[in-house]
Amino acid sequence: MNNLMNNAATPFEAANDAIHALPWTDAALETVGTAVRMGEYGAARLRFLKLAEQSQIRVLLDISQKDAIRLAGGLPTYTVARLFEQLPRPLGRAIVQSLPEVKRQGVVVILNHRRSRSPRQQAMG
Numbered sequence: 048m049n050n051l052m053n054n055a056a057t058p059f060e061a062a063n064d065a066i067h068a069l070p071w072t073d074a075a076l077e078t079v080g081t082a083v084r085m086g087e088y089g090a091a092r093l094r095f096l097k098l099a100e101q102s103q104i105r106v107l108l109d110i111s112q113k114d115a116i117r118l119a120g121g122l123p124t125y126t127v128a129r130l131f132e133q134l135p136r137p138l139g140r141a142i143v144q145s146l147p148e149v150k151r152q153g154v155v156v157i158l159n160h161r162r163s164r165s166p167r168q169q170a171m172g
Contacts, residue, residue: 079106083114092121104133112138116145124150128157 075098082091095103095118107115107130119127119142127146131139131154143154 076102076106076109079118080110083110083118088117088121091118096122096126100129100133103130107134107138107142112141116142120146124153125157128154128161131158132161 075094079091079094079098082088082094095106098106103126107119110118115138119130122130127142127150131143134142143151146154
């Protein structure tokens with residue numbers, strides 16, 4: 048099993064090594080993009096989740112809509128809801144509409160809750 052995991056990580060590590068000379072943020076963004084292009088969506092999601100929110104949005108805008116949908120489909124429901132609020136409406140809708148019904152309903156519940164919070168509650172965090 049350990050050997051299987053090591054072999055599975057090899058393409059992702061090669062992509063990561065290839066861009067090590069770039070500044071960290073750009074390198075992290077490029078690593079996610081490279082992993083997506085290589086079809087390594089699990090590795091891409093792990094790296095994606097370590098990025099700041101604005102960097103996550105940049106990644107989703109920089110890759111194809113098809114890849115953004117596939118990448119976002121494996122993210123936690125709260126992350127998808129949070130990103131939906133920041134993405135251009137067409138992309139956000141495409142991502143949410145592609146989710147399985149239960150997960151889509153979870154995103155809607157989170158968004159409704161966030162929108163219903165009073166301004167004072169929002170200011171308090």
